Amino acid sequence: MNIHEHQAKEILKKYGAIVPEGVFSHSVEELLQKAKSLKTEKFVLKAQIHAGGRGKAGGIKIVNTIEELNTAAKEMLGKKLITHQTGSQGREVKRLYVESSSEIEKEFYLSCLVDRASSKIAFISSDQGGMDIEDVAKNNPKKIITTKINLDDKISDQDCKKIVEIFNLSLDAKKQAINLIKSIYKMFIDIDANLVEINPLILTKENKIICLDAKMSFDDNALFRNPEILNLRDLNEEEKIEIEASKHGLSYIKLEGSIGCMVNGAGLAMATMDIIKLHGEEPANFLDVGGGASKEKVSAAFKIILSDKNVKGILINIFGGIMRCDVLAQGVVDAAKEIKIEVPLVVRLAGTKFEEGKKILDNSGLEIISASDLSDAAKKVVNSIK
Numbered sequence: 001m002n003i004h005e006h007q008a009k010e011i012l013k014k015y016g017a018i019v020p021e022g023v024f025s026h027s028v029e030e031l032l033q034k035a036k037s038l039k040t041e042k043f044v045l046k047a048q049i050h051a052g053g054r055g056k057a058g059g060i061k062i063v064n065t066i067e068e069l070n071t072a073a074k075e076m077l078g079k080k081l082i083t084h085q086t087g088s089q090g091r092e093v094k095r096l097y098v099e100s101s102s103e104i105e106k107e108f109y110l111s112c113l114v115d116r117a118s119s120k121i122a123f124i125s126s127d128q129g130g131m132d133i134e135d136v137a138k139n140n141p142k143k144i145i146t147t148k149i150n151l152d153d154k155i156s157d158q159d160c161k162k163i164v165e166i167f168n169l170s171l172d173a174k175k176q177a178i179n180l181i182k183s184i185y186k187m188f189i190d191i192d193a194n195l196v197e198i199n200p201l202i203l204t205k206e207n208k209i210i211c212l213d214a215k216m217s218f219d220d221n222a223l224f225r226n227p228e229i230l231n232l233r234d235l236n237e238e239e240k241i242e243i244e245a246s247k248h249g250l251s252y253i254k255l256e257g258s259i260g261c262m263v264n265g266a267g268l269a270m271a272t273m274d275i276i277k278l279h280g281e282e283p284a285n286f287l288d289v290g291g292g293a294s295k296e297k298v299s300a301a302f303k304i305i306l307s308d309k310n311v312k313g314i315l316i317n318i319f320g321g322i323m324r325c326d327v328l329a330q331g332v333v334d335a336a337k338e339i340k341i342e343v344p345l346v347v348r349l350a351g352t353k354f355e356e357g358k359k360i361l362d363n364s365g366l367e368i369i370s371a372s373d374l375s376d377a378a379k380k381v382v383n384s385i386k
Helices: 005-014 028-035 066-076 133-139 157-167 171-190 220-225 240-247 266-278 295-306 325-338 354-362 374-384
Strands: 022-025 043-047 060-063 096-100 104-115 120-126 144-149 193-204 209-211 215-218 251-254 259-263 285-288 313-320 345-351 368-370
Touching: 005 022, 005 171, 005 215, 022 028, 028 066, 028 096, 043 066, 060 066, 066 096, 104 133, 104 157, 104 171, 120 133, 120 157, 120 171, 133 144, 144 157, 157 171, 171 193, 171 209, 215 220, 240 251, 240 295, 259 266, 259 295, 266 285, 266 313, 266 374, 285 295, 295 325, 313 325, 313 354, 313 374, 325 345, 325 354, 345 354, 345 374, 354 368, 368 374
Parallel strands: 259 285, 259 313, 313 345, 345 368
Antiparallel strands: 022 096, 043 060, 043 096, 104 120, 104 193, 120 144, 193 209, 193 215, 251 285
16 A cells, blocks of 8 residues: 655654655645745645656646745646656646755665565665666666665664665764664554655755655555554545455456456466466456455456456456366356456366366356467467457
8 A cells, every 4th residue: 555745754754754844735725824834935846646756747846935836736736647657547636745845965765665585674775866766776776775684673773874875974964864764664664564765865955864755655464453554545546446346355456458367366367467468468457366256256356357448358367276166157157147248258267166167157158268278368368359
């Protein structure tokens, strides 16, 4: 789960980090009233969406007066921002954030994330702040330091010094940066975060280390332990179809392609998506119905796939282990009776109750294309939409 910048900064502040003074609102009128309390020579207006690249898309503006803020806020609220992370459909701006301006001396990059390959917590630091870290990694990799930390109650001073070394700070600023690292580490563990990114982290002309921007994401599976984080969820920033899928306990992510996928198991789902691409098409979604999906759950999954207007064909790839093929087949048939299927449907079944499942599909009266294996299934679904 992702949250907005202003929410992330409130959490950082709670753990002792310094952030610019700021206010947010869903309306221009309220925003202006709140902004009058800020002690600043200039106002920094920021669109609040769950995507990076806002500045390049016109989602960040610096203004000098309340009158200029009023004009800029009216232009920004309700605007669709299209960035490299939103896709071509963009994101509508439904809330705005205003903060005090900062006198910047230097800009840095700092992030903390789960490194799944090593089962450690990784800090990434760079003196190239304010830029896309992917570009820095590609063009100037020596400007990035990755420090991997064994999971523990605290982070050592030695590791903190490694992380901030690339910033080349004065003694006082270095102490501030080390304290920030310790705060972020504790926060990261406490709230079950997946990612904390501060870009840029700045050194001001007053020699203060300040988090000028902030991005956070969280482990969905741990939200039950952090109800205060769950309360920050903004459904306006999520795909409606993904919200519907979550109600049924389905793992669903909408993609840009034309082949709808229904699979049981995340690894099998990734393999299915890869083989669709190998045969020349793009998957329309990632959808894992899980190992023990009920007939109702499978039926809901089928309806969700068909609700995507970009879907031109459907590939159902089920390996029956815990999941029984006859349960899947009955769910498909039940859903098909409620929804008119106007796209080709390819089904590959293997494993538990395979014969029973195939019999249910064969006797359903539906136009189903059977496949013998995964490669055959992908080839058939791709050919069926040409």
